[in-house]
Amino acid sequence: MQINTEAKPYDSINVTPMLDLAYVLLVVFILMTTAGVQGLTMNLPKPSNKPSTEQHEVKIVQVMESGALMVNGVGVTLDxxxxxxxxxxxxxxxxxxxxxxxxxxxYNGVIQVVDLVNRMGIANVGLITSRIGT
Incomplete structure (x- = not known):
């Protein structure tokens, strides 16, 4: 029995694993760049060094579980x-x-109120949040 000890060079290189890696990197790149573009633009308040002495009226609009609206504790319609x-x-x-x-x-009730406030052009709008269970 004769053993072939002579090593032959490869005629071609298998590029399939390299292409798989390139496609995976391309998909990750696309997902990461599109995830950074989406979102909600918010204008956050900037802190000031001196407290404001101005007193302005505040209207608290509450959307109840039944869909009813209340303004400062009094029931109202959207109109x-x-x-x-x-x-x-x-x-x-x-x-x-x-x-x-x-x-x-x-959720539709809250969106209707937000749309109304935006349509009226009211600038000072906030959302009241509370902790879960309170």
């Missing part, structure tokens, strides 16, 4: 809310609107 916000803006152009949705409130 009545618009009238109240318009009257408050006439009294104080820098008044604030705080929106609080109950935990089981329909």
């Amino acid at each position: 009545q809310l618009e009238v109240q916000l318009d009257a408050a803006r006439a009294r104080d152009p820098k008044f604030s609107v705080m929106i609080r949705g109950e935990a089981r409130a329909p």
Whole structure:
């Protein structure tokens, strides 16, 4: 029996594993760049060194579990809310609107209030949040 000790050079290189790695890196790159683009733009308040002495009116709009709306504890419809916000803006152009949705409130009710406030052009808007269980 004769053993062939002569080593032959390979005629070609198998590039399949290298292409697999390149495709995986390409997919990861695409996912990471698109994930960074999506999101919600928010203007966060900037802290100041001196406290503000201005007092402005605040309207707290609450969306109940039943879908009903309350403004500072008084039940209103969406049309009545618009009238109240318009009257408050006439009294104080820098008044604030705080929106609080109950935990089981329909999401559509909160969106309707946010859309109304945006359509009216009210600048000082906030969302009231609370800890779970409170």
